[in-house]
Amino acid sequence: MRLAEGIEWAVHCLLVLSWLPPDAAIPAEKLAAFHGVPRPYLAKALQALARAGIVASATGRGGGYRLTRPAGEVTLLEVVRAIDGDEPLFRCTEIRQRAPIPGAVRPNQPPCAIAAAMQRAEAAWRAELARTTIADLDLKTRQHTPARVLQAGRRWIEEAAARRRDG
Amino acid sequence: MRLAEGIEWAVHCLLVLSWLPPDAAIPAEKLAAFHGVPRPYLAKALQALARAGIVASATGRGGGYRLTRPAGEVTLLEVVRAIDGDEPLFRCTEIRQRAPIPGAVRPNQPPCAIAAAMQRAEAAWRAELARTTIADLDLKTRQHTPARVLQAGRRWIEEAAARRRDG
Numbered sequence: 001m002r003l004a005e006g007i008e009w010a011v012h013c014l015l016v017l018s019w020l021p022p023d024a025a026i027p028a029e030k031l032a033a034f035h036g037v038p039r040p041y042l043a044k045a046l047q048a049l050a051r052a053g054i055v056a057s058a059t060g061r062g063g064g065y066r067l068t069r070p071a072g073e074v075t076l077l078e079v080v081r082a083i084d085g086d087e088p089l090f091r092c093t094e095i096r097q098r099a100p101i102p103g104a105v106r107p108n109q110p111p112c113a114i115a116a117a118m119q120r121a122e123a124a125w126r127a128e129l130a131r132t133t134i135a136d137l138d139l140k141t142r143q144h145t146p147a148r149v150l151q152a153g154r155r156w157i158e159e160a161a162a163r164r165r166d167g
Numbered sequence: 168m169r170l171a172e173g174i175e176w177a178v179h180c181l182l183v184l185s186w187l188p189p190d191a192a193i194p195a196e197k198l199a200a201f202h203g204v205p206r207p208y209l210a211k212a213l214q215a216l217a218r219a220g221i222v223a224s225a226t227g228r229g230g231g232y233r234l235t236r237p238a239g240e241v242t243l244l245e246v247v248r249a250i251d252g253d254e255p256l257f258r259c260t261e262i263r264q265r266a267p268i269p270g271a272v273r274p275n276q277p278p279c280a281i282a283a284a285m286q287r288a289e290a291a292w293r294a295e296l297a298r299t300t301i302a303d304l305d306l307k308t309r310q311h312t313p314a315r316v317l318q319a320g321r322r323w324i325e326e327a328a329a330r331r332r333d334g
Contacts, residue, residue, distance in 0.1 A: 146270060
């Protein structure tokens with residue numbers, strides 16, 4: 001089992017978008033260039049973020065992607081759900097009901113103990129993902145990155161950004 | 168993303184094996200019949216459990232699968248690892264190093280904050296899986312199952328079991 005590769009790309013894009021001033025946006029091709037990932041695949045991830053209401057996109061002059069809310073209000077859990085969907089990791093197919101014994105199929109059975117245990121583990125995973133926001137990740141990243149690299153990154157992003165009031 | 172279906176099958180099989188007396192084993196075809204799952208696919212899951220040292224198999228008269236240790240010493244985490252492997256759910260491909268800015272590639276960088284956060288969530292998931300044993304699941308299952316169904320299940324399993332000292 002493996003989470004979608006698009007999750008890594010999406011979170012990195014959200015970090016970049018969190019550096020933009022409110023009136024700016026970044027086109028998908030610039031985000032693809034900055035992260036060295038194929039644009040068509042990244043576009044799918046960005047569209048999934050847009051469907052989830054995490055980013056908004058505008059076309060034309062000054063078009064591109066931007067966050068719809070502060071980075072401190074976007075959690076990793078939302079990003080994982082946007083990209084990989086909301087299906088549980090473990091799917092119970094109720095094979096306990098297939099046992100060749102009378103009474104195996106009963107109405108209103110409590111949840112299978114196995115499914116319940118797997119769901120508890122997933123709840124712990126999701127709770128931890130929900131505790132981390134894009135702003136938290138940005139803070140950690142800044143702490144671990146030399147100032148000159150941060151400055152160069154910010155410059156690249158500012159040059160790549162399209163201003164809505166440009167023209 | 169979805170965990171392998173074989174995990175559900177494997178845990179159910181381990182529950183059944185935990186009901187066997189120490190000198191007994193159950194052939195794969197009986198486990199497949201009890202759970203209503205295709206034998207070739209179940210065989211793969213059972214072989215994975217054997218490779219992980221959770222069950223042992225013997226061929227010939229009295230052959231079949233049995234637990235190698237008490238059910239209270241087999242955790243859900245071990246079963247998930249045996250069936251689905253030990254790869255992390257999230258794989259960091261270090262796309263931060265692809266940024267077209269000087270200094271993006273640095274030796275001895277601390278782990279990417281995104282990867283670290285995803286790993287924390289996985290650690291919470293695994294910790295919860297490690298807290299539950301096959302014996303815990305058996306206890307819960309017994310509590311939720313009417314006595315007559317448990318008795319019928321036990322009878323079916325005893326008839327299906329092969330005794331090593333049979334002949």
